Amino acid sequence: MSSLQVDVLAYEAPCEQCSFPLWWVFGLLPSYRPSGEEFTTTDFPEAVAMARSILATPNGDTADIAAQLHDRPAWQRGRSFNPNRCSACGHHADWHVLDAIFTRVYHHEGWIYAAAGRVPVPEWRAIRGRGQGIYWPYC
Structure with a gap:
């Protein structure tokens, strides 16, 4: 089976509750010659699982970031949710915070x-391309 390399994109910003600096995982993009339409946001379960598996590789130092990514709760429906949780205080911000990260x-x-x-x-x-119509301009 063929494979491709995918980058996990993050943004450093403090936790809104305790101000601990953390990397907010917000998207996935192919490493080699991506097109803007392939940008995929991490606000749905399949993308979270893929980001977590890439971050948790044994030869990397991002396992702690993988551990901060949580699946959408069973009661929550739709795509808009924030998988990131603060590793210091455990605060799980709502999807509006992730949306603000996208904008920044x-x-x-x-x-x-x-x-x-x-x-x-x-x-x-x-x-791929399940970024709610978000086109990644930096390809």
């Missing part, structure tokens, strides 16, 4: 390439 990153750049990992092409095709 989109208009001011400053994102971090948190990790990169290979994923099966069919798995990527199943989720």
Whole structure:
């Protein structure tokens, strides 16, 4: 099965409750010659699972970031949720905070390439471009 390398994109900002600096995982993008339409946000379960698996690789130092990503609660419906939780105080901000992160990153750049990992092409095709119409301009 063929695979491709996917980057996990993050943004550094403090927790709104305790001010602990953390990396907010907000998106996925292929590493090699991506198109803006392939930008995929991490506000739905499949993207969270993919980001977590890339961040948790044994040869990287991002396992702590992977541990801060949580699945959408069973009672919550729709795509708008924030998978990031503060590793210091455990605060789980609502999706409005993640939306503000998207806005800051989109208009001011400053994102971090948190990790990169290979994923099966069919798995990527199943989720790619599910960024609610957000076009990533920095390709």
